[in-house]
Amino acid sequence: MNAVAELIEALPAGRVLTDPDVAGSYARDQTFLEPGKPLCVVVAQTRDDVVATMRWATEHRVPVVPRGAGTGLAGGATAIEGCVMLSLARMTEIRELSPADEIAVVEPGVITADLDRAAREHGMMYAPDPSSHEISTIGGNLATNAGGLRCVKYGVTRDSTLGLEVVLADGRIMDTGRRTMKGVTGYDLTGLFVGSEGTLGVITSAILRLRRAPAVPPVTIAAEFPSPRAAGDAVAAIVAAGCQPSLLELMDRNTLEAIDDWKNIGLEPGVNAMLIAQAEGSVPGDAAEMARLCEANGASFVAVSSTQEETDELIGLRRLAYTAKERLGACLVEDVCVPRSVLPDMITIIEEVAARHDAMICTVAHAGDGNLHPVFIFDRGLPEPPANVWAAADEVFRAALRLGGTLTGEHGVGLLKRRWLGLESGPVVNEVQQGIKRVFDPLGILNPGKAI
Amino acid sequence: MNAVAELIEALPAGRVLTDPDVAGSYARDQTFLEPGKPLCVVVAQTRDDVVATMRWATEHRVPVVPRGAGTGLAGGATAIEGCVMLSLARMTEIRELSPADEIAVVEPGVITADLDRAAREHGMMYAPDPSSHEISTIGGNLATNAGGLRCVKYGVTRDSTLGLEVVLADGRIMDTGRRTMKGVTGYDLTGLFVGSEGTLGVITSAILRLRRAPAVPPVTIAAEFPSPRAAGDAVAAIVAAGCQPSLLELMDRNTLEAIDDWKNIGLEPGVNAMLIAQAEGSVPGDAAEMARLCEANGASFVAVSSTQEETDELIGLRRLAYTAKERLGACLVEDVCVPRSVLPDMITIIEEVAARHDAMICTVAHAGDGNLHPVFIFDRGLPEPPANVWAAADEVFRAALRLGGTLTGEHGVGLLKRRWLGLESGPVVNEVQQGIKRVFDPLGILNPGKAI
Numbered sequence: 079m080n081a082v083a084e085l086i087e088a089l090p091a092g093r094v095l096t097d098p099d100v101a102g103s104y105a106r107d108q109t110f111l112e113p114g115k116p117l118c119v120v121v122a123q124t125r126d127d128v129v130a131t132m133r134w135a136t137e138h139r140v141p142v143v144p145r146g147a148g149t150g151l152a153g154g155a156t157a158i159e160g161c162v163m164l165s166l167a168r169m170t171e172i173r174e175l176s177p178a179d180e181i182a183v184v185e186p187g188v189i190t191a192d193l194d195r196a197a198r199e200h201g202m203m204y205a206p207d208p209s210s211h212e213i214s215t216i217g218g219n220l221a222t223n224a225g226g227l228r229c230v231k232y233g234v235t236r237d238s239t240l241g242l243e244v245v246l247a248d249g250r251i252m253d254t255g256r257r258t259m260k261g262v263t264g265y266d267l268t269g270l271f272v273g274s275e276g277t278l279g280v281i282t283s284a285i286l287r288l289r290r291a292p293a294v295p296p297v298t299i300a301a302e303f304p305s306p307r308a309a310g311d312a313v314a315a316i317v318a319a320g321c322q323p324s325l326l327e328l329m330d331r332n333t334l335e336a337i338d339d340w341k342n343i344g345l346e347p348g349v350n351a352m353l354i355a356q357a358e359g360s361v362p363g364d365a366a367e368m369a370r371l372c373e374a375n376g377a378s379f380v381a382v383s384s385t386q387e388e389t390d391e392l393i394g395l396r397r398l399a400y401t402a403k404e405r406l407g408a409c410l411v412e413d414v415c416v417p418r419s420v421l422p423d424m425i426t427i428i429e430e431v432a433a434r435h436d437a438m439i440c441t442v443a444h445a446g447d448g449n450l451h452p453v454f455i456f457d458r459g460l461p462e463p464p465a466n467v468w469a470a471a472d473e474v475f476r477a478a479l480r481l482g483g484t485l486t487g488e489h490g491v492g493l494l495k496r497r498w499l500g501l502e503s504g505p506v507v508n509e510v511q512q513g514i515k516r517v518f519d520p521l522g523i524l525n526p527g528k529a530i
Numbered sequence: 531m532n533a534v535a536e537l538i539e540a541l542p543a544g545r546v547l548t549d550p551d552v553a554g555s556y557a558r559d560q561t562f563l564e565p566g567k568p569l570c571v572v573v574a575q576t577r578d579d580v581v582a583t584m585r586w587a588t589e590h591r592v593p594v595v596p597r598g599a600g601t602g603l604a605g606g607a608t609a610i611e612g613c614v615m616l617s618l619a620r621m622t623e624i625r626e627l628s629p630a631d632e633i634a635v636v637e638p639g640v641i642t643a644d645l646d647r648a649a650r651e652h653g654m655m656y657a658p659d660p661s662s663h664e665i666s667t668i669g670g671n672l673a674t675n676a677g678g679l680r681c682v683k684y685g686v687t688r689d690s691t692l693g694l695e696v697v698l699a700d701g702r703i704m705d706t707g708r709r710t711m712k713g714v715t716g717y718d719l720t721g722l723f724v725g726s727e728g729t730l731g732v733i734t735s736a737i738l739r740l741r742r743a744p745a746v747p748p749v750t751i752a753a754e755f756p757s758p759r760a761a762g763d764a765v766a767a768i769v770a771a772g773c774q775p776s777l778l779e780l781m782d783r784n785t786l787e788a789i790d791d792w793k794n795i796g797l798e799p800g801v802n803a804m805l806i807a808q809a810e811g812s813v814p815g816d817a818a819e820m821a822r823l824c825e826a827n828g829a830s831f832v833a834v835s836s837t838q839e840e841t842d843e844l845i846g847l848r849r850l851a852y853t854a855k856e857r858l859g860a861c862l863v864e865d866v867c868v869p870r871s872v873l874p875d876m877i878t879i880i881e882e883v884a885a886r887h888d889a890m891i892c893t894v895a896h897a898g899d900g901n902l903h904p905v906f907i908f909d910r911g912l913p914e915p916p917a918n919v920w921a922a923a924d925e926v927f928r929a930a931l932r933l934g935g936t937l938t939g940e941h942g943v944g945l946l947k948r949r950w951l952g953l954e955s956g957p958v959v960n961e962v963q964q965g966i967k968r969v970f971d972p973l974g975i976l977n978p979g980k981a982i
Binding site (some may be wrong): 177236258259261264291314415447482488502503504516517518 | 682
């Protein structure tokens with residue numbers, strides 16, 4: 079009996095997909111990267127399915143690539159030649175939702191926005207909200223330590239993760255963390271798994287922290303600026319003034335044009351950046367102060383909305399940004415993060431780099447965190463970004479590091495950023511990371527070649 | 531030349547203390563545990579001192595016990611026979627304080643409250659505030675992932691730690707983390723070191739997150755209750771109502787009596803618990819709502835103060851609790867944490883356990899986090915807690931775990947809690963933790979026998 083036949087035998091009927099076309103449809107994430115050919119796909123429905131798959135993979139030394147919805151932007155879930163793609167997307171149960179303890183216990187295939195909606199029925203919310211929240215899964219969010227729009231106030235996925243159930247490379251089950259708000263029993267294995275991009279184990283359940291949903295809708299501000307630099311200066315001023323926005327997003331002219339071309343938002347000439355900010359009811363003075371600081375930093379137009387409809391419309395605009403850009407061509411989506419005080423400098427550098435390399439860059443930023451997504455557009459006919467785009471991206475990465483920043487704020491390293499990793503991490507960190515990887519995965523079968 | 535002579539030679543003059551009496555004064559933390567006899571003490575003043583010490587220790591295979599101010603409550607800094615006590619208490623520089631980036635870069639010997647005061651000169655604060663904050667160091671706080679009074683709103687030390695400089699067991703220097711608010715480059719080594727109790731490396735510098743200090747003093751409530759259970763019910767109601775206290779502390783009758791004996795606070799008969807709560811200006815309605823919920827749950831008296839003086843007085847009272855108890859006898863200070871909804875149950879169990887084992891227990895709780903400190907008082911003449919105290923503590927630990935809680939919310943495992951660790955963590959977690967320990971410390975010289 080060959081290996082795949084053994085796997086089929088080890089799992090309930092229908093879990094293993096071997097048709098090459100079907101398997102191929104699980105092989106990519108949202109990057110342009112050309113995947114390897116998977117041996118097969120396992121569509122797990124229970125923890126036991128994952129256990130059986132990992133036992134089999136250890137026995138046969140077959141690489142396993144865990145996968146959620148495939149919305150990743152760094153190649154973390156790209157298939158490796160001859161791997162098993164292990165989909166967790168069908169493990170969609172919210173097992174528990176406790177407003178009293180402010181926690182939820184969920185399976186990895188739960189769609190992020192679905193958990194948030196379920197929590198809101200109890201007056202709670204699940205704070206992390208990557209732009210992909212309507213299509214990405216909790217498991218994928220955990221793998222990349224996803225951020226989002228609200229994380230300027232509420233932190234990233236790791237900040238909302240209290241405990242995990244993990245299946246290790248050899249099929250053993252490990253529970254990390256706890257159901258309590260605090261705890262320091264042993265090393266922080268929960269935090270170690272969050273952001274590890276499927277290289278240390280397969281998450282089959284998570285204890286997540288919920289927060290109170292604000293009682294009244296936030297006040298939302300939209301401000302138009304003559305330049306991205308001016309918008310960046312407004313952001314720096316808002317942070318320096320001690321405002322506590324629950325959302326602070328920046329879009330450049332290219333992004334606005336892409337949205338305008340698609341949705342006709344009536345973009346005026348001379349508007350070269352837009353800032354969207356929110357203040358929650360708990361800090362009522364902040365909205366007026368943020369509007370004032372936008373005007374003081376050159377905003378030509380500032381709109382303030384306080385109904386849920388207007389707010390949803392504005393945020394909806396921002397959430398369209400990535401899809402709007404995809405209409406322009408193939409995208410290399412970057413994710414640098416810099417200390418907040420140098421956000422205006424980073425914006426200027428991105429503009430200079432674009433001009434110097436004749437690269438089309440559309441930038442959106444979770445500006446309150448200093449996290450920028452310069453999206454490099456290139457010809458859809460090309461198999462990968464052309465030389466000028468790589469050269470521009472390389473300069474952006476190096477500039478971010480020079481300013482005290484990092485290569486990736488919330489997308490992860492995946493495959494895409496591995497070649498720059500050494501610039502940020504250095505040899506001692508690299509050696510330690512490899513050592514940790516060997517503790518969990520001595521045979522190197524878990525998503526090999528990714529993340530570290 | 532013997533080993534100690536080599537160490538003296540490797541370091542600047544005056545760094546190594548060999549007098550046994552002096553060395554003995556560095557051998558204890560605040561537990562009753564009888565320490566081993568140190569070989570000597572190194573009082574590090576620079577990172578290079580730490581590097582030289584660790585190189586020497588690796589060469590000679592001498593155990594090293596890192597130490598801050600020695601205020602630990604779990605034995606993490608208790609000397610091991612023949613070890614070097616490595617004091618970081620003289621590394622007290624605040625290297626950088628940036629309000630614009632909301633970070634500080636500090637050495638491990640900085641006193642926690644000193645950093646907070648320095649930050650407040652710039653309108654910022656350092657949020658973690660263990661009760662010992664006027665005497666404990668940042669390095670000790672990092673080692674135990676310290677919490678404190680404010681962590682109900684602002685999280686524990688790990689939540690305020692962005693990056694670390696660490697000297698590894700063999701003297702190599704490793705930088706973890708970043709200066710930015712977000713980042714996911716590689717595994718979370720920063721989080722791994724926080725709470726690792728000096729078993730993975732020696733922290734020589736930390737990039738810490740600052741927060742905006744509230745613009746107006748918080749409103750503080752003190753409420754007196756006929757029973758701790760009633761106070762616990764009020765806490766559960768406050769959490770369930772969605773109030774967002776910045777502090778929510780509970781003290782039982784024994785604790786109040788200990789304070790009253792010392793400071794004469796006019797404690798009335800029938801007052802069997804007190805709750806102290808704070809609401810920051812950003813949530814103005816919360817103070818009134820919390821006061822109302824205290825009354826609805828049986829509070830006999832509720833005082834509301836909004837001047838800084840009154841607030842300082844009330845919080846000062848709470849911070850006296852531990853010292854007041856030390857006047858009663860030797861203390862076994864415990865640190866269980868339970869899901870918040872079962873805090874009232876845990877309080878009842880502690881009372882029952884105290885009665886059943888004829889043990890004197892004074893309980894304070896960071897009630898908003900579900901984190902209780904039952905302090906077991908025993909005869910100062912005894913070298914360690916008598917059998918009835920251990921039996922009572924054992925029951926408290928097991929009950930906390932049964933309720934979904936943890937052995938330690940913020941003090942760490944140290945030596946004291948190691949014998950219960952297996953009840954919480956299980957064999958797979960234990961094996962993984964030992965594997966991680968070996969990656970960082972293959973010779974087992976870093977604080978051996980602690981934490982895991």
